[in-house]
Amino acid sequence: MKRATKLLAGLIAFVLITGATSDNKLTDRQRALHALNRLAFGPRPGDVDAVLKDGVNIWIEQQLHPEAIPDRAVEARIANLTTMKMSNAQIVKTYYEPVLMARKKANAEAKDGELGDNGKKEARREFMRDVPPDQRPQNVMNDLLTERILRAAESDRQLNEVMVDFWMNHFNVFAGKGIDRFLLTSYERDVIRPHIWGRFEDLLMATAKSPAMLFYLDNARSVAAPENRPMVAQRFGRRAMQMNPQMKSRQGGLNENYAREIMELHTLGVDGGYTQKDVTELARVLTGWTITGERDGGQGAAFIFRPMLHDSGSKTVLGIRFPPGGGIAEGEKMIHVLAHHPATAHHIAFKLCQRLVADDPPPALVDRVAAKFLASDGDLRETVRAVISSPEFWDPKSYRAKVKSPFEYAISAVRAVNAQITDATPIARSLQQIGEPLYGAQPPTGYSDKADVWINTGALMSRLNFALALASNKLPGVHGDVVALIPAREAADASHSVEALAQALTGGNLTEETRSIIKSRIVERKAPAEDPWDNTQLPTVAGLILGSPEFQRQ
């Protein structure tokens, strides 16, 4: 009897640790953990049991309908962030105008005096110091970083936050480019978030008409060549325009940047079958899609179509011919075409599978998800459901097969120790060190979803240092209590506390080797009588577990 119990306990431990079962399927517990790692930012203490209570499938179904999850606690915290409720126009007025004023004053001073470049910079800084703290431009980005981190760490709509991360990255906008740092608040809130469970076409159209994207990829500045603008051509004569390059340049012209990236990155994919000619022609189609300025009656920083700047000539994109004079409808038509293109379906399916299933997703799965995308008119809820409900998602081969991105890693560690965040900025700073500053990807490609990009030596060291700092409460404003994660009687014993913490933080996925390394390095003292175990080593133990190779995986 006693022997049998021991054997059973050993077997359970074996199953918990290795995940091996006879029929080569994930156990219920593993399924819950897998779902919480891929469809959420990792489990908090008690989350696995909570998911198992009603079953993984019900939890997933709830997560696919975030609008039905109340999420009051986190909403109440976000409500305290001043800029989160402000429109682009309000943010620009409140936070950008002081910057412009300081610049203007510094320029005026530079004209009077003998200020060099450095003197001008210093003067500008001096004027910025006069701006009241609640109007400083960095407040906008601080609020946005706080909102994003708080939601990822604390929202009950976890899958929603995972998909926000995915789509913000797919439709990347870099905060470091010009005024985009003032436009990203509305971009995330009004453009991305409301559309990620709807039709892809609506999401694509919203980004195409968003001031943040129009500015980031220069479409706001792309206008028809002067000879293709009826009014200008009439006034100066078409031939005169073509002859005089100076006059032509003053009038502005085409910019290909957005036309290329909407096809390469947002829809068709780089091998989607478009040519340089298609890029140029699509750029012509999208001329006049721009942003309002001050002269538009105070409605600054909103989308506007300016017919006067639109190319009125005929165009052909991807074999579709547009007769002269099509206006804004041409661009809307092309966005419809791009959103429904089979190459787009494949590209989006591939990226979703890469994010949720495996770095190199099985082609058959990608094809099925792409087919679902097309059949459902680009319904993103159905497309994501097709990924999650696939046998490939639940295949043991997918279990813990992906390395966490820096954002996933940092937030999952915060969640694992159940840390309370009073100030999110230290986490934002850490993300910079680990290599994924939020809103900080400069190229339009965004960040990669593949492990080999993330796992390199420097970033790994930063991950380990983050783990140690977090577990020992050295990140100001982020407070966790690792002792509280395990029962007091376990914490009283050195070896038991390692086992219990390993279970609490990784759901039993810490290998025997790792646990014994931690024990021999940290908790097994040579003279326990003189140096008794007293819990003070627990944060270090937790730091080692959060930094372990096992915790890097999901």
Place this chain on the structure above:
Amino acid sequence: MIDRRFFLKSSGLALVGGTLLPNVFVRMANAATTKGNKTLVAIFQRGAVDGLNMIVPYGEQAYYAARPTIAVPRPGAEGGAIDLDGFFGLHPSLASLSPYFEDHSAAFVHAVGSPDATRSHFDAQDFMESGTPGVKSTEDGFLSRAVGLKKELKVSPLRAVALSPAMPRILSGGAGAVAMTNISQFGIRGNANVSGGFESMYAEAVAGTLGGTAKESFEAARILKSADPQKLQPENGAIYPNGPLGNSLRQIAQLIKSNVGLEVAFADVSGWDTHAGEGGAQGQLANNLRNFSDAIAAFARDLGSRMGDVVLVTMSEFGRTVRENGNRGTDHGHANVMLLLGGGVKGGKVHGKWPGLGSQQLYENRDLAITTDFRDIFAELLTKQLAVPSLKTVFPGYEPKVRGVMSS
């Protein structure tokens, strides 16, 4: 102590009278303290720099016709280019590199690039870094393959270092490169038990991505801790400009001076995607170029005579359109320009066959055509600077042509 000869050079006195001195770095190689270790420093200008405004073909009327508002004026005019050879001129923001060209320690290669036609930043960077234009399935970077071919008895874990937060494609692979942004913070902030604990854990996890990278990481951290390179101050009065490139080059210089076995260093610098408001002699590109040039000049000055054993090379994924676009900027183009600086460089020359800017001469009627494959330049650097024994696997399926940018 400042080397007297270097002082002469860096104060500009050696250039008085326009006498062309032999390559100063080579002349001073005896004084070098790099113990004969050769280093190649590669800088990637991500976003596609406008090479036509970097090294200006001021002898071409077509250049001025195509760029009514953003052309750099001819030498002698206000804000004009700095003449190099009677046809090409340096952008005035690159003035700090001019003395190195004058004394033949710096050279440029024009109309150089990757032959693939793509105008996607991502693909073009990928092709350039993998060293296999047009082939997407290549898994590793060509600098990693090259370093891996060098069979040495004792391999330093710091032989290949990227100053960047993520491992760049060009150094990914089996050579065990290390990526970091701050050499002084590279290591575990904890006691010996903690760092030892992590090291053992990752040694156990040998299978898969995590174990392999971690081993070099811990070894590199140990070496950095004992060599303590960050204590080394810039020498010869070198002042690095603020910004990521200055920061990276300052640290690369520290690594070179500490003799930790650095063979290949890589840094990238972005902000070159000038679709709008590029500017000519002044403006956006001019500001970026000034920072770029001053960072490189500070690096050369800081290393002084050690530059005899160092070659710095720059690259960018593709050039930009010859004609300016409607926003006084330029769109994605084709051929570009590379800078070579250091010991052994056949300097004082703009290498490469110039294809011309006439409308018949342009690539796809819009871009500067490529006359030199970027792999030719790297082939020479890898062979002559790093003594890589064979290039067959470095540039598979490609037979590099010797362009004579390095003296043998």
